[in-house]
Amino acid sequence: MRRSLFLIILAVLSGCAGRHNWLASAGEEAHRVEELFWVLLVGAAIIWTGVIGAAVYAQRRQIDPSLEKQARRFIVWGGAVLPTVLVGGLLIWGLVILRDITSDEGDLTIRVDGERWWWRVIYETPEGDVVTANEIRLPVGQTALFRLTADDVIHSFWVPALGGKMDMIPGRETQLALTPRKTGNWGGLCAEFCGGAHALMRFDAIVMEEADFEAWLAHEAEPAEVAESDxxxxxxxxxxxxxxxxxxxxxxxxxxxxxxxxxxxxxxxxxxxxxxxxxxxxxxxxxxxxxxxxxxxxxxxxxxxxxxxxxxxxxxxxx
Ligand code: HEC
Ligand SMILES: [Cu+2]
Incomplete structure (x- = not known):
């Protein structure tokens, strides 16, 4: 029993390692979600301790009936006003993050189309569209605006280290902005079950220095060099x-x-x-x-x- 519990915990924790780890954020948007997560976690721990402490205190102590008025005030402020203010504040904070990461402004625009079970990737450039697939390269420090859609069924676009995730819906366009802060190869994946090979629907999200990115994109825009006689x-x-x-x-x-x-x-x-x-x-x-x-x-x-x-x-x- 104990051993299997240990193994289960180990298996779950193994999900925390590696490049799909959103708690080791490498981008602005993931960082902001991570911040909110820690505030929620630590805040919840403090409040939980306080509530349990109050309950234990109330059980152990004889409460003086003359203090009823104060107790009532404590319940109103601690039980109604404080949670409303806190939860309302967190809601606003979350909505602001949501607004920013779904904004429709970016330094470059990339259309990504979810297919079964791969990714069609189209860079919009002044010279026209550059089509590629299954790998997304991004310049560090710039905001990439993703315009997402799907060809067949619903997929979800997620680069845990950079931010997201966002549903890709047939016939509709959704948006996601990602601003990478660290170079490296951050993996991405489909986060919505989409059929047979869903678990194998992944991609590389490679963050590069701006000059390297420009050179890569210019090369990607070129046609292939193929000899007719090959x-x-x-x-x-x-x-x-x-x-x-x-x-x-x-x-x-x-x-x-x-x-x-x-x-x-x-x-x-x-x-x-x-x-x-x-x-x-x-x-x-x-x-x-x-x-x-x-x-x-x-x-x-x-x-x-x-x-x-x-x-x-x-x-x-x-x-
Ligand atoms: C009926 C359509 C079809 C035909 C014919 C076909 N493919 Fe594909 N191919 C696909 C699809 C769809 C995928 C994407 C599969 C996935 O990853 O889900 C794919 C993926 C690939 C990939 C991987 C691309 C990547 O980005 O990693 C290669 C390489 C490839 N095909 C080569 C070939 C070659 C070579 C032939 C001929 C011998 C061929 N294909 C014939 C549909 C086709
Ligand atoms: Cu999927």
Missing amino acids: PGYTVFDEEGCGACHTIRGTEAEGPVGPDLTHLAAREKLGAGIYEMTPDNMARWITDTHEMKPDIDMPPYPDLSGARLDQLVAFLMSLD
Whole structure:
């Protein structure tokens, strides 16, 4: 009994470690929610101690009947006025935070579309939209305004270390502002059950110095450099991958799956779940549903040998 309790507590506490830890905030918005959390926690502890103390005191002591008036006043002030003021104040504080993190102003705008089970990411720039997927990069110290929607079912966009979360609803647009304060790779995830591969619907949220971010975005805006004669591209073309995937600069313009133009520049494969390595890439193509169950990409178990190698080498060259 005691041992299993210990194990359960350990399992729950293990959720407090790692990059999904919102108690180790790396952004302005998460920091403000964290502050409110600690005030609530410590405040609740103080009030609880006070209330229990008063109850114990009342039980132990003979109360002088002549003090009834004072007792009544204590109940009115301590039991009605104080909670109303405190809870009202906390409500206002919470609403102010909510107003700020859902504000519609930002230094840059990023549209994110929740799909089953990946993320379509579109940077709005003066030169036009830059489309990518499954990885979000942000400049440190700037407010990114996220405009969120969903393609099929409700998802929820959450980068615990930076702030959030916010529902993504089909046919509606929600907004969330995030202002990262620390560089690093802060993970994000879908926080609303959305079907089969929900638990594997993640992404990297990488906060960079502003100059590095600008260089990355400029590169992302470029089409892929693909030689027409690339044997891997030929395989890609013959297998019909381009019906679902876009590689800008080629004839592949499919709108169904993630944009692959700069696939290999992402740190992870499959919406934040595997390292971007040739081995994982090959398995992704042949054992697709073992790698990520239920997804809308068909497996290609017949691809092997030189053709598979060529396809993988081609995909890994898309940086
Ligand atoms: C029927 C549409 C469809 C076809 C055909 C298809 N895919 Fe996909 N692909 C998807 C979808 C949808 C996803 C996103 C799956 C997820 O993560 O939930 C995906 C994901 C991927 C990813 C991971 C992208 C990332 O950001 O990590 C790669 C790589 C990929 N596909 C390569 C291929 C290749 C190579 C082929 C052809 C051999 C192919 N796909 C054929 C729909 C398709
Ligand atoms: Cu989900």
